Amino acid sequence: MSGGSVDFAILGAGVVGLTTALELRRRHPGCSVRVLEKEPAAGLHASGRNSGVLHAGFYYTADSLKARFCVEGSRRMREYCADRGLRVGKHGKLVVARTEADHAGLDELLRRGAANGVRLRAISEAEAREIEPRVRTAGRAIWSPDTATVDPAEVMAALAADCTRQGVELRTSEPVLAAGPGWVRTPAGRIDVGHIVNAAGLYADRIARGFGFAEGLEIIPFKGLYLYSDEPPSALRTSIYPVPDLRNPFLGVHFTVNVDGHAKIGPTAIPCFWREQYGWHERFRAGELAAVGAAVARLWLADSFGFRRLAAQEMRKYSRSVLVGQAAELATGVQVGQYRRFGRPGIRAQLLDRKRAQLIMDFRVEGDERSTHVLNAVSPAFTCSLAFADHVCDIVDRSA
Helix, strand or coil: CCEEEEEEEEEECCHHHHHHHHHHHHHHHCCCCCEECCCCCCCHHHHCCCCCCCCCCCCCCCCHHHHHHHHHHHHHHHHHHHCCCEEEECCCEECCCCCCCHHHHHHHHHHHHHCCCCEEEEEHHHHHHCCCCCCCCCCEEEEECCEECCCHHHHHHHHHHHHHHHCEECCCCCCCCCEEECCECCCCEEEEEEEEEEEHHHHHHHHHHHCCCCCCCCCCCCEEEEEEEEECCCCCCCCEEEEECCCCCCCCEEEEEECCCEEECCCCCCECCCCCCCCCCCCCCCCHHHHHHHHHHHHHHHCCCCCCHHHHHHHHHHHHHHHHHHHHHCCCCCHHEEEECCCCCEEEEEECCCEEEEEEEECCEECCCCEEEEEECCHHHHHHHHHHHHHHHHHHHHHC
């Protein structure tokens, strides 16, 4: 069988895949663009299951791709949602100090925010309580007025509809069985391709190896769970985050106020045993169990960024009382009985440098004249997506 030919093939219909497809179509209106997605709809993995937070951009060092694209990406995503009548929760964010030892971390976030052009305000404890009466903070806090939330499922549905309107061929339920320079094979047959963009998320590293990329790199899955509040909308006025450990790519347990005004706490960052381990048995693959287990064992032995402590802490978060207890350090009136329902889990496709036994903190893209591989598109990739897609397409165009 033959699947025909296409100028550009995008592997994966997550937020990076769809925004890249739209930008390629805009830049090359005379070329054919096809998106291949193994699931029956777009955005059924990380993009549709993420927190929905549009980050302001102050966590990232100024020399990073994350910093480069987060401010612009947030602005463009808010404009995109406004243009299409999608909901945006403009609740802002407080970053609080659990103890005075966190004040140095607040200062570092303020420095990064200033370097990245982020609108932030250092405030007192009293000023923080004016914004959110229930907040707990030790003397000081940071106010981020531009942090917002969206409904990721709404955004993904809008992007998919835009792809169809703009002439992008979106093929769902068509998994990539194999791929190499100039070709892709699916159940429909072989497709001859001018340029392949690999945006396959959890499987991006495996696809990249067929092109000679991702050497020494491997994706490790981490499961994120949020616990939803039974309190009425606006029980919290704003999202509340702790000062994070900036050595790790995770932000710690926090409160997020969704677009509907309800709050949730989380997320976890629990190491998975296989790549799509949403449940205890769902999508089990024995080969992945062995490979992921070996990678986690390397991290455990190296313990290069305190992985043993981090893993032990994260596994405890399967307990509602542990999650609620950590959240209660950030706000008053928080009780276990108010938090009874876990949301759908999401899985973070986190890139690992096997040789160094270190997690890759920034976005990572590799490629040549026939293919481009998005290997690490972790948070804040959803926020950055419209700006990051320009970057990916710049790489594609330079390779031509």
